[in-house]
Amino acid sequence: MPAAPFPAAIETHDLRRVYSAKPADVVALAGVDLEVAPGEFFGLLGPNGAGKTTLIKILTTLLLPSSGSARIFGFDAATDTRRIRRIMNMVAGGEHSGYGILDVREQLWIFSQFYGLGVRDGWRRVDELIEAVGLEEQSRQKVSTLSTGQRQKMNFARGLLNDPWILFLDEPTLGLDVAAARAVRELVVAWKAAVPGRTVLLTTHYMQEADDLCERIAIVDHGRVLAMGTPAELRQRVQRESIFRLTVDRLPGGAASLARLAGVLSASVQSAVATPDAPPSAVTVNLALADDAALARVIAMLSELGAHIVALQKSEPTLEDVFVELVGRGFADDDEDANETRGRQVARDDGGPGREPVDGLPEPSERDREPVETGRR
DSSP: OOOOOOOOSEEEEEEEEEEOOSSSOEEEEEEEEEEEOTTOEEEEEOOTTSSHHHHHHHHTTSSOOSEEEEEETTEETTTOHHHHHHHEEEEETTOOOSOTTSBHHHHHHHHHHHTTOOHHHHHHHHHHHHHHTTOTTTTTSBGGGOOHHHHHHHHHHHHTTTOOSEEEEESTTTTOOHHHHHHHHHHHHHHHHHSTTOEEEEEOSOHHHHHHHOSEEEEEETTEEEEEEOHHHHHHTTOOSEEEEEEESOOTTTTHHHHTSTTEEEEEEEEEOOOTTSOTTOEEEEEEESSTTHHHHHHHHHHHHTOOEEEEEEEOOOHHHHHHHHHSSOGGGOOSOHHHHHHHHHHHHHOOTTOOOTTSOOOOOGGGOSOOOOOOO
16 A cells, blocks of 8 residues: 655645724735645745735744644644644744843753753754854853844754754844845755755745745735745746847847847847947847747847847846736835734734734633643654
8 A cells, every 4th residue: 555645844725814803804814725845945925914924823833723724744733733833943033032141052952941852962952053053152152242143043043953844934034134144044055955854934025035045935915825836937927028138249220120020029229338348339139029939030130130149148037026016016115014913903902812912922822821742853
């Protein structure tokens, strides 16, 4: 009998989260269907108020869904909270967890005890991770004196203490300088590559970060998944024509000689080219082609005209182009996570499941008030 397939790392079906409010309910999630394979690096992009934070809180057992289902490696996020918490962890950007009077090593050891590691195993694991994230020189330094980048490295070490199967990263490079952000990304990639099956779900406002790291991406808005696919697949959604910038040493007949070719949608001279590699007569032409195949006809025509290509560059759409087309606005257009902020306020007022106190840390529902069974798998 064939073995059962390994369960999805993340699987949601018609996942909904609605906050009761007056004069109208606040819909944070409006039926999210999502599947992430074990070992996948998955990205979640969306403007403020899209539902990203609510979705992550449900997946990490911090919030109950209103309806629908969510599973992590086959465990139900609403009922199997203990099992899920033993195989997952989360690191958020701008995180300030811990005690400033402790040094880095003491801080991480305390968390190792929260995660259920034994005393000896805890110290061993702490020292391994301090070395892995490059904080050996800061291991005896007080947490309150760490730079933002050093603190985030420590947060990553904390997030890996329980050797999670799945790691949730909520804007992990938020507020970091270029060097620190690059170091954090390298840490994540190295951790994931070290053991097959390790899974990462990333939310970020940095499009290039998502493009560089994620194998697949879901774009969400108003609590719904608008599009999902590889970065290349998503970019193809807005690639209605092939755009090329072509520089030739000369162009008898001008752009009109190219514009009449089959498959050429438009051709216009951009500017004269004044570079050491190009003659004074060189020109740059912007070409819009029906498809890449039309480029062969353009090259053949240039050959007939006796023109030689100096440079050729294809203009590709970016993830930001896809995002703006699908969502209708960029990240900078939203200053406040409106739906989720209002939802959190409603939750405080009605005391319902997922109620959050003013400090922003989720308060567990009644079923979660008992101690959580922890420990490494």
